[in-house]
Amino acid sequence: MIYADNAATTKMSEAAIEMMVKAARESWGNPSSLYAHGQKAKEALEKAREDVASVIGASPREIYFTSGGSEADNQAILSAAAAGRKKGKMHIVSTAFEHHAVLHTLEKLGREGFEITLLDVHEDGLVVPSEAEAAIREDTCLVTVMYANNEIGTIQPIREIGEICRKKGVLFHVDAVQAVGHIPVRVEEDCIDMLSASAHKFHGPKGVGFLYARKGVRLTNLVEGGAQERGKRAGTENLPGILSMAVALKESAARMDEAAAHLVPVRDRLIQGLSEIPHSALNGDPVRRLPGNVNFCFEGIEGEALLLLLDDRGISASSGSACTSGSLDPSHVLLAIGRVHDVAHGSLRLSIGEEITEEEAAYIVRSVKEVVAYLRGFSPVWRDLTAGKRAFIL
Numbered sequence: 001m002i003y004a005d006n007a008a009t010t011k012m013s014e015a016a017i018e019m020m021v022k023a024a025r026e027s028w029g030n031p032s033s034l035y036a037h038g039q040k041a042k043e044a045l046e047k048a049r050e051d052v053a054s055v056i057g058a059s060p061r062e063i064y065f066t067s068g069g070s071e072a073d074n075q076a077i078l079s080a081a082a083a084g085r086k087k088g089k090m091h092i093v094s095t096a097f098e099h100h101a102v103l104h105t106l107e108k109l110g111r112e113g114f115e116i117t118l119l120d121v122h123e124d125g126l127v128v129p130s131e132a133e134a135a136i137r138e139d140t141c142l143v144t145v146m147y148a149n150n151e152i153g154t155i156q157p158i159r160e161i162g163e164i165c166r167k168k169g170v171l172f173h174v175d176a177v178q179a180v181g182h183i184p185v186r187v188e189e190d191c192i193d194m195l196s197a198s199a200h201k202f203h204g205p206k207g208v209g210f211l212y213a214r215k216g217v218r219l220t221n222l223v224e225g226g227a228q229e230r231g232k233r234a235g236t237e238n239l240p241g242i243l244s245m246a247v248a249l250k251e252s253a254a255r256m257d258e259a260a261a262h263l264v265p266v267r268d269r270l271i272q273g274l275s276e277i278p279h280s281a282l283n284g285d286p287v288r289r290l291p292g293n294v295n296f297c298f299e300g301i302e303g304e305a306l307l308l309l310l311d312d313r314g315i316s317a318s319s320g321s322a323c324t325s326g327s328l329d330p331s332h333v334l335l336a337i338g339r340v341h342d343v344a345h346g347s348l349r350l351s352i353g354e355e356i357t358e359e360e361a362a363y364i365v366r367s368v369k370e371v372v373a374y375l376r377g378f379s380p381v382w383r384d385l386t387a388g389k390r391a392f393i394l
């Protein structure tokens, strides 16, 4: 069995699992309680906050624990929008290939009177900083751009965009869920005002993440109640989840270079091997992408069928984000980089993890080649393409 869907979720590390059990056993007090049990839990909580903060170069007071990446995205965007509305600034700049946690929040704001400009992400899956600069207006209250895309893995020029936002005095939020723990992320150097991250994307548990908000950035609450998280996120803290996340993040950050050194050559061999399939194309820039991400389109096939047959061969992969697979709409990310519907339907995302071996990568290439050829063998679209009744796009 080969797990090649780490962009959807990752397996928890042993240390993270152990910490979860240990926290449940030892740090079960309520951090808000003043007696010793509570204070012990509180200490552990604050230690986790320091650990998380240090990985991204933040101060512990700038970290707010959340239920995951989606909540952090929602809170960041809605906070900036609330501040913007007060000043009559109701314009937001983002991109067409954000995660739905961002896009659907922006759509909601659009219905509430905000104007949203979605930047083009071009064929290489990258935003152009000068285009972000040109899109910023007097009434822009927020620019939100993801660090690395969850489907095609492209890494955005975050620092350049951050510098532009800082210069123009506009808040900059970054959905860094796919980046944190995988590539270096430093909030100061990157001029990031708010950042979202999620534990289950870096070998931590599900249902826990964090929002970084630079000192001075005003947050509004999604959850009202007690004074937890400096009054910005009510609810008794998910201590086992938070402590386990901190362990997973420290571990991922410490192993990052080593992991990339292993993953990049394997990734490139996968790209090389799959490129040999006729009428195929890599999605996104070949170099400016996450160490573990490979995303291809194959003309004349359905991605869903490809996935099922790969599953039969013991390979777990995806055709897009976990949220859209199961629906028959092509991926909004692939459409955003200019793939037409027919081609976008025949997509495959392999997001490999550190445990992958050369032999497994070779097996994946062999399997995809065979399955694509097999599916094309009875595809009416492929028959029309090869008969010249329809023009090849790839």
Ligand SMILES: *Cc1c(COP(=O)(O)O)cnc(C)c1O
Binding pocket: 007, 008, 067, 068, 069, 070, 071, 073, 099, 101, 146, 148, 149, 150, 175, 176, 177, 178, 198, 199, 200, 201, 207, 208, 209
């Ligand atoms: C997974 C993911 C999210 C959502 O995170 P959850 O913790 O699952 O809510 C948001 N943005 C990106 C880019 C993601 O990959």
